[in-house]
Structures are given as C-alpha cells and as structure tokens.
Amino acid sequence: MLRKNIPYRFVLTVILVASFYLQPFAQGWDVPADKKAKNSYIKFDKATAKEGETVYTKNCQSCHGDIGKNNSLKSLKPIPPDLSSTKSQQLTDGELFYILNTGRMIMPSFNNVLSETDRWKVISYIRSFNNSYIQVLSKTDPTKSNLVKINLSYDSINSIVRVQVTASEKAGVVALKNSEIILFANRYFGKLQIDKTLRTDNDGIALFRFTKNLPGDKSGNVELIVKVNDDKYGEILSQSKLKIGVPTDKPSLTEKRAIWNVLLKAPIWLIITYTSGVLIFGVFLLFLLYGLFRIKKSGNN
Amino acid sequence: MLEQSKIEKITSDLLRPIRLSKSFMAWMGFLGVSLVVCLGAYAMQLKDGLVVTGLGDYVSWGMYISNFVFFVATSLIGMLISAVLGLSGAKWASPLARIAEIIALAFAAVAGLVIVSDMGHPERLLNVFMYGRIQSPILWDVTVVTIYVLISALFLYIPLIPDLKICADKLDKLPPFARNIYKALSLNWSGSHEQEKIIKQLTRAIAIFIIPVALAIHTVTSWLFASTSRVGWDSTIFGPYFVTGAFVSGTAAVIIAMYFYRKNYKLEDYITLSHFDKIGKLLVLVSLIYLYFNLNEYMVPGYKMKKFDAIHLNALFTGTHALLFWSVQIFGLILPIILLVFNKMRKPLPMLVIASFVLVGAWFKRYIIVIPTMEHPFLPIQNVPLNFKVYSPTLIETLVTIAPFILVLLIITILSKVIPIISIHETIKELEEKNN
Numbered sequence: 001m002l003r004k005n006i007p008y009r010f011v012l013t014v015i016l017v018a019s020f021y022l023q024p025f026a027q028g029w030d031v032p033a034d035k036k037a038k039n040s041y042i043k044f045d046k047a048t049a050k051e052g053e054t055v056y057t058k059n060c061q062s063c064h065g066d067i068g069k070n071n072s073l074k075s076l077k078p079i080p081p082d083l084s085s086t087k088s089q090q091l092t093d094g095e096l097f098y099i100l101n102t103g104r105m106i107m108p109s110f111n112n113v114l115s116e117t118d119r120w121k122v123i124s125y126i127r128s129f130n131n132s133y134i135q136v137l138s139k140t141d142p143t144k145s146n147l148v149k150i151n152l153s154y155d156s157i158n159s160i161v162r163v164q165v166t167a168s169e170k171a172g173v174v175a176l177k178n179s180e181i182i183l184f185a186n187r188y189f190g191k192l193q194i195d196k197t198l199r200t201d202n203d204g205i206a207l208f209r210f211t212k213n214l215p216g217d218k219s220g221n222v223e224l225i226v227k228v229n230d231d232k233y234g235e236i237l238s239q240s241k242l243k244i245g246v247p248t249d250k251p252s253l254t255e256k257r258a259i260w261n262v263l264l265k266a267p268i269w270l271i272i273t274y275t276s277g278v279l280i281f282g283v284f285l286l287f288l289l290y291g292l293f294r295i296k297k298s299g300n301n
Numbered sequence: 302m303l304e305q306s307k308i309e310k311i312t313s314d315l316l317r318p319i320r321l322s323k324s325f326m327a328w329m330g331f332l333g334v335s336l337v338v339c340l341g342a343y344a345m346q347l348k349d350g351l352v353v354t355g356l357g358d359y360v361s362w363g364m365y366i367s368n369f370v371f372f373v374a375t376s377l378i379g380m381l382i383s384a385v386l387g388l389s390g391a392k393w394a395s396p397l398a399r400i401a402e403i404i405a406l407a408f409a410a411v412a413g414l415v416i417v418s419d420m421g422h423p424e425r426l427l428n429v430f431m432y433g434r435i436q437s438p439i440l441w442d443v444t445v446v447t448i449y450v451l452i453s454a455l456f457l458y459i460p461l462i463p464d465l466k467i468c469a470d471k472l473d474k475l476p477p478f479a480r481n482i483y484k485a486l487s488l489n490w491s492g493s494h495e496q497e498k499i500i501k502q503l504t505r506a507i508a509i510f511i512i513p514v515a516l517a518i519h520t521v522t523s524w525l526f527a528s529t530s531r532v533g534w535d536s537t538i539f540g541p542y543f544v545t546g547a548f549v550s551g552t553a554a555v556i557i558a559m560y561f562y563r564k565n566y567k568l569e570d571y572i573t574l575s576h577f578d579k580i581g582k583l584l585v586l587v588s589l590i591y592l593y594f595n596l597n598e599y600m601v602p603g604y605k606m607k608k609f610d611a612i613h614l615n616a617l618f619t620g621t622h623a624l625l626f627w628s629v630q631i632f633g634l635i636l637p638i639i640l641l642v643f644n645k646m647r648k649p650l651p652m653l654v655i656a657s658f659v660l661v662g663a664w665f666k667r668y669i670i671v672i673p674t675m676e677h678p679f680l681p682i683q684n685v686p687l688n689f690k691v692y693s694p695t696l697i698e699t700l701v702t703i704a705p706f707i708l709v710l711l712i713i714t715i716l717s718k719v720i721p722i723i724s725i726h727e728t729i730k731e732l733e734e735k736n737n
Contacts, residue, residue: 299489
C-alpha cells in the first residue's frame with residue numbers, strides 16, 4: 001500500500017516544490033483587456049501625487065521602500081519591486097489599478113482598504129517618478145456617482161439583505177444593471193464582508209444572505225456599508241444602520257478599575273500603596289530638613 | 302584625651318588629597334576628552350534616533366537597559382556598607398562608609414540618565430510625569446530612583462557636616478568662595494553636644510530608612526522584567542535575585558575604589574590590610590548568596606524545560622549565548638568565590654584583579670538577563686532580516702553605553718577632591734573612644 005504510493009507522492013512533491021519555486025518568477029499579471037485599458041478620472045499632477053505620497057507612506061512603503069531608492073523589503077519572496085523600475089512603469093494605469101485591486105500572494109489587495117480616489121492618487125504618486133509618462137484621462141465623470149441612490153432593506157424571515165441601486169437621471173430613475181456590489185458590516189478592527197461579491201440584476205437588485213448571529217450594538221444595530229462599482233457611475237459607497245444584529249451589551253473592559261486602565265481608574269490598592277510610599281518619604285524628608293535646620297540654629301547660639 | 306599631635310596627623314593625612322595635583326588634572330583631562338567623544342556619539346543618536354543602535358522591534362531593550370540595571374545594582378552598596386553593617390555594629394566598615402556612599406550616589410544619579418539614553422526622544426521623559434500611570438512599574442521605578450538619589454545625597458551629606466567645618470578651617474590655599482561654600486554647608490557646626498546628638502539621630506534614622514528604599518529601587522527594577530510573562534523574566538524570585546546580585550557588583554566596585562584611594566592618596570594607615578581581608582570575606586558571602594539564587598533561577602526551569610523556556614535556556618546553556626553565560630558564571634562568580642577563600646588572595650592587588658573580574662562579569666550578567674529573552678518572544682519571528690532577530694550593538698551604541706561610566710568616574714573623582722573620603726570626625730572620635 002505504502003509502496004504503491006511512492007511514485008505518486010514523488011510526482012506530487014516535485015510538482016508542489018516546483019510550483020513553489022517557480023511562483024516568484026511567474027512574472028506577468030495577466031490583466032483582462034478591459035481592465036488594462038481603464039484610465040483614471042483623476043488628473044495626475046503635483047497635488048494628487050503629494051496626496052498619493054501620504055497614502056503610499058502609510059500602506060506601501062513598509063514593503064516597497066522609498067520609490068527610486070531600491071530599498072524594498074528584500075526578505076520577502078518575491079521581492080516587492082521598486083515601483084520606479086522600468087518594468088513597473090511599463091504597466092498601464094489600468095494594470096496598476098488592477099494589481100492594487102486584486103493583489104497577489106504577498107502583495108495585498110487594496111480594493112476594500114483604499115477608496116477608488118486614493119488608489120488613483122497613489123498611482124499618481126508612482127507616475128511622478130516617470131518623466132516620460134503622459135496621462136490619458138478617463139472620460140468618466142466622477143460627479144455622476146452623486147446621482148446614485150442605494151436602498152437597503154432586511155427580510156428577517158429569510159434573513160436576506162436586499163440592496164437596490166438606482167440612479168436619478170434627468171430622463172427618470174434607472175436601475176444599475178450588472179454592476180459589482182459588495183456588502184460589509186463595520187466591525188471594531190475593519191470591515192467584515194457579508195456573503196460574496198455579487199452583481200446587480202436587471203432591476204438593480206442584489207440579495208445578500210445574512211447570518212443571524214452577528215453581534216450588534218446595545219439595541220442590535222449593525223452598521224452596513226455597501227460598495228458599488230459601476231463602469232458608468234464609478235465607485236459608490238453608502239453607509240447605513242440596520243437593526244439586524246444580536247443586541248450585545250458587554251461592559252467595556254475599560255469601564256471598571258483595572259491594571260490596564262487609565263490613571264484615574266487605577267486599582268485602589270495600587271493608589272494607596274503608591275501614594276503612601278511617596279507620602280512617607282515626603283514626611284521623612286521634612287524630618288531630615290528640620291534636623292538640619294536644628295543643627296544650624298543650635299550653632300548660632 | 303587624645304594628644305593634639307595625633308589629631309593633627311589624622312586631619313592633615315585625610316585632608317591631603319584635597320588639592321589640585323598634576324595627576325588629577327591629567328586624569329580629569331582624559332575623562333573630559335573621553336566624555337566629549339561619547340557625547341558626540343550621543344548627539345548622532347539624538348539627531349537620527351535609535352536607528353543608530355542595534356535595537357529594533359524584537360530586541361528593543363539592549364545594552365542601555367542592561368547598563369541601567371547594572372548602575373542601579375551597583376548603587377545599592379551604600380545601603381549595605383553604611384546602613385546594614387553600620388547598624389549591626391560592624392565597626393571595621395565605618396572608614397569605608399563614605400567611599401561606599403560616594404559610589405552609591407554617583408551610580409544612582411547616573412542611572413537616571415542611563416535610562417534616558419534608551420529613548421530616541423529624551424524630551425518625552427516628561428510624558429512619564431504628565432501621563433504616567435501608577436499601574437506601570439516604569440513610574441514606580443522613576444519615583445523610587447529619584448527618592449534613592451535624594452536619600453543617598455543626604456546620607457552622604459549629613460555625616461559630612463563636621464568634616465566640612467574642618468575643611469573650612471584647616472584647608473590652606475583655599476579660594477575665598479570655596480571656603481564660603483564649605484562654611485555655608487557646615488551649618489554653623491561647633492561640635493556642641495546638642496549638634497552631635499542631632500547628627501547621630503539623623504544619621505541613624507536615614508540608615509534605617511535607606512534600607513527599604515534601596516531594596517525597593519532594585520526590586521522595582523527587577524519588576525520591570527518580572528511583571529511581564531516573558532521567558533527568563535517570568536520569575537517570582539527576581540526581586541531578591543537582583544538585590545543579591547547588586548551586593549556583588551557593589552562590593553566589587555568598593556574594593557576597586559579602596560585600592561586606588563589607598564594607593565593614590567597614601568592612605569595605608571586608614572584603609573588597612575585588615576579592611577581588605579574583611580571586605581574580601583564579605584564579597585565571598587554575597588557572591589555565595591547570589592550563586593544560590595542563580596542556581597534557583599536556572600536550575601528549576603532547566604529541570605522542567607517547559608516548551609518556551611527550553612528555547613531560551615538552551616540558547617544560554619549550549620547555544621548562541623553559552624560562551625558569555627558560562628564565562629560570567631565561572632569568571633565572575635565561581636572562581637572569585639573559590640580564590641577569595643584563601644588568605645593569600647585577600648590582599649590588595651589580587652583583590653583588585655578579582656574584583657575587576659567580578660564587576661565586568663556583573664555587567665555582562667545584566668546583558669545575559671536582558672537580551673536573550675528579547676530574542677525569544679512567544680510568537681515566532683518571521684519574514685524579517687537577520688539583524689532584526691539577532692541583536693548586535695553598534696559602535697555609537699557602545700560609546701553611549703560607556704558615557705555613564707565616565708560620568709560616574711568624573712563624579713567620584715570630583716567628590717573625592719572636595720571632601721575627605723574618610724570621615725575625619727569619625728576617625729578621631731573612634732580613636733578617642735578607644736583611648737578612654
């Protein structure tokens with residue numbers, strides 16, 4: 001039994017090991033053609049590059065290093081490229097945007113971390129290191145996203161969150177069809193995605209399955225965030241509170257006196273021990289100083 | 302009554318070192334230049350921050366903190382010699398009391414600076430006072446170090462008052478401002494019965510009070526470590542372990558100081574062979590106690606070898622830190638104990654050598670306590686460059702670590718140039734008592 005398995009295992013191991021080692025050299029990003037052609041609606045100028053630098057310093061520098069200095073974190077595999085390199089700069093704006101959105105292995109996905117505007121701004125910063133770069137601006141009108149309305153409702157029997165996305169055009173209200181839509185619940189340390197990423201149907205509706213046991217606040221409110229990505233209207237974010245969580249009222253860990261709390265909420269025994277120690281010293285110091293004073297006075301006589 | 306000539310000899314013997322000599326100037330010049338070099342290194346650290354050191358995310362406590370522990374430890378000696386021995390009536394130690402207090406004061410005062418050297422932003426020390434939380438041992442440490450420095454200064458000053466009067470009266474060729482300072486500090490000392498009584502009372506009170514304070518300062522220093530749950534620090538005996546270790550390094554420091562004072566200041570009649578003999582025995586005693594604590598501290602976890610302890614202990618016993626660990630235990634503790642048991646070894650020169658080994662060993666012992674633990678966190682260190690995992694101090698860091706030693710030597714040198722390092726008043730009084 002065991003013997004029979006050996007050749008099979010061997011082949012499997014070779015494949016696994018090889019794919020592991022070849023992985024870092026699997027260079028191309030294979031960006032779909034439509035994404036590759038995508039352009040920014042934000043103008044890449046000094047101002048947006050400057051704002052992009054702030055985003056870069058916070059989110060990218062720890063791995064990619066200072067652009068142009070080739071000091072990225074070399075202990076990672078694959079090594080994060082210096083983004084001023086020819087190879088990186090040869091990528092189209094759409095490709096850079098796609099890479100930022102999807103990520104790969106160690107390179108994280110920033111789709112749900114940075115807003116679309118911030119993602120374009122950081123690309124603006126990356127482009128500021130390329131003198132021969134000429135921008136092609138996208139024709140999408142970013143103000144169009146203001147027309148979009150997102151409607152949220154909850155079907156408690158089937159525990160489904162229903163989201164409808166519409167836009168109020170001059171010609172009347174239209175539904176956003178086949179646009180990407182993601183639902184999050186706001187949590188303490190970030191956003192929790194609910195169900196999967198969906199696409200709206202012909203009526204601009206998407207139905208998300210919701211697990212019933214998500215803790216909410218005292219009265220069961222959960223902050224929901226809907227993110228819509230539409231080719232025509234761009235990225236739209238909307239936040240709303242729904243009473244769909246389990247009411248949770250745990251006392252905060254910083255409510256009572258505790259070792260980890262602020263000074264004013266220190267444990268009583270500690271306050272007493274510490275202050276009495278300092279007080280005893282203070283009294284003793286006064287006693288010594290009074291003694292010195294007595295010596296001096298006695299010498300006067 | 303003692304004959305006047307004898308009193309005069311004692312006074313002039315003990316006052317003799319208080320003058321500016323060529324060798325003193327040369328020594329001060331040497332210290333000054335070295336200090337400037339080290340401060341230059343510190344200026345670079347101020348400018349660029351702690352990146353100039355070998356410290357990082359994992360080993361965030363390095364030589365600076367080891368240095369701090371060492372300085373606090375050595376400063377405890379004032380309490381042992383002057384307070385404990387003094388109160389228990391061990392008369393032989395009284396000529397050494399002032400030396401011990403000078404060492405204590407110098408090390409304690411500089412310890413506060415050492416901890417500041419571990420801050421990339423030293424001005425943020427103020428935050429401890431503005432936003433400090435009394436739940437944090439750091440705040441207790443700052444409090445108790447401050448108190449200990451004040452108490453040590455008074456412990457040095459109060460018994461010194463009669464001698465300051467003698468200095469004001471007897472020192473010739475003194476510039477008037479210096480004489481005025483001596484006079485002002487001697488608080489109208491006339492040697493009256495009442496004044497003697499008050500001084501005796503104050504000295505006794507302070508000798509009693511300084512014992513808990515000194516215990517507190519080093520116990521709290523140990524709690525900086527022991528109040529965490531990290532391997533190698535998570536120990537219930539850390540307080541006494543640190544305190545007993547402190548007596549070892551402090552006694553060694555006093556022995557070294559005794560040797561140089563006796564030789565350079567020609568004090569053979571006052572710091573005698575019998576003093577060396579006795580303090581040698583004292584060093585054996587405190588070292589044995591410390592060895593006993595070491596046995597507990599390493600053998601008990603070493604017997605159990607719990608998962609995470611094992612990583613740490615193996616690094617010490619047979620791994621990367623083994624050479625240092627065993628050198629410290631053997632040359633800094635076990636060999637000195639064995640050697641000092643022999644009469645022949647309790648003579649000034651051999652003791653100078655042995656005490657130097659003990660003192661250097663004591664410094665590296667602090668290194669062994671602080672750094673290996675930092676290299677062994679509970680969560681594995683992954684995906685970082687090698688120099689994040691393994692601590693190696695930089696040159697700048699080494700210079701900044703040396704600076705406090707120069708400062709201590711400066712303080713000790715200056716203090717022993719302005720005050721008699723053996724109490725004239727006490728020496729005369731003891732002789733009088735003996736004669737009666």
